[in-house]
Amino acid sequence: MKRAVGPEVWHRAQTGHLETWVGYAEKRVAEAPERIAAWRALLETVEARAPTKPGERVLDIGCGLDTVLEFLPEVSRYTLDPLASQLVPMGLTPGIRHTAGVFESLPFPDQTFDRVFLLNVLDHVRAAAEGLAEIARVSQPGAVLVVSVDTFAGRRYVAKRLHKWWGRMRGARTKHPWVFSVPALQRMLESTGFEPALPERIPLAKPRRTLFVSRRRG
Numbered sequence: 001m002k003r004a005v006g007p008e009v010w011h012r013a014q015t016g017h018l019e020t021w022v023g024y025a026e027k028r029v030a031e032a033p034e035r036i037a038a039w040r041a042l043l044e045t046v047e048a049r050a051p052t053k054p055g056e057r058v059l060d061i062g063c064g065l066d067t068v069l070e071f072l073p074e075v076s077r078y079t080l081d082p083l084a085s086q087l088v089p090m091g092l093t094p095g096i097r098h099t100a101g102v103f104e105s106l107p108f109p110d111q112t113f114d115r116v117f118l119l120n121v122l123d124h125v126r127a128a129a130e131g132l133a134e135i136a137r138v139s140q141p142g143a144v145l146v147v148s149v150d151t152f153a154g155r156r157y158v159a160k161r162l163h164k165w166w167g168r169m170r171g172a173r174t175k176h177p178w179v180f181s182v183p184a185l186q187r188m189l190e191s192t193g194f195e196p197a198l199p200e201r202i203p204l205a206k207p208r209r210t211l212f213v214s215r216r217r218g
């Protein structure tokens with residue numbers, strides 16, 4: 001799998017994200033009952049695997065306009081998103097420490113966090129493995145990593161990758177520079193310092209959105 005996409009591809013994708021968040025703010029999507037139910041369903045699945053302890057330090061990377069941490073009030077909450085400076089004035093959850101930055105270079109000391117969420121972000125980044133290794137660096141040994149990402153299998157996976165490659169050749173804009181299969185994601189997690197994780201379905205999410213609850217190797 002490639003190591004990184006070009007900065008111009010990533011910057012074009014970020015323009016698309018900002019447009020999405022402006023639309024979400026206008027339509028008040030964060031307050032929609034379906035959106036809130038989806039966050040709660042995801043958290044219920046995660047809690048069944050790795051329950052949160054009060055006072056944990058938790059980071060939500062690539063939070064967008066409404067962080068899942070809104071529903072974990074008893075932990076010490078941090079977010080990071082490249083668009084944070086635009087998202088905070090647009091209404092990104094108050095009362096949480098928001099930082100602007102990219103996960104390939106996390107502005108936090110080693111072993112800061114007990115839990116990291118990376119929800120629907122990994123196929124949008126510039127360098128996926130580089131960022132996962134950074135998450136391992138800022139995580140305590142045994143810390144929980146929650147990843148959700150769209151995965152594809154068989155002919156659909158091959159077709160998607162070809163489509164992405166052709167799009168890049170033509171300079172087309174895509175919000176998803178990366179395409180993952182379950183085994184590719186599992187290999188990447190293990191090679192960057194995390195324990196093996198099984199793929200799971202997320203209730204109320206589209207079937208290809210796959211959940212991995214892993215832990216940093218101790």
Ligand SMILES: C[S@@+](CC[C@H](N)C(=O)[O-])C[C@H]1O[C@@H](n2cnc3c(N)ncnc32)[C@H](O)[C@@H]1O
Pocket residue numbers: 014017061062063064065080081082083101102103104118119120121124125126127
């Ligand atoms: C599809 S949104 C996901 C938002 C939210 N986590 C969710 O599940 O609804 C992807 C987010 O990832 C952020 N992002 C893109 N590249 C990133 C990077 N290299 N590091 C951290 N966040 C990134 C984007 O700014 C965008 O807000």
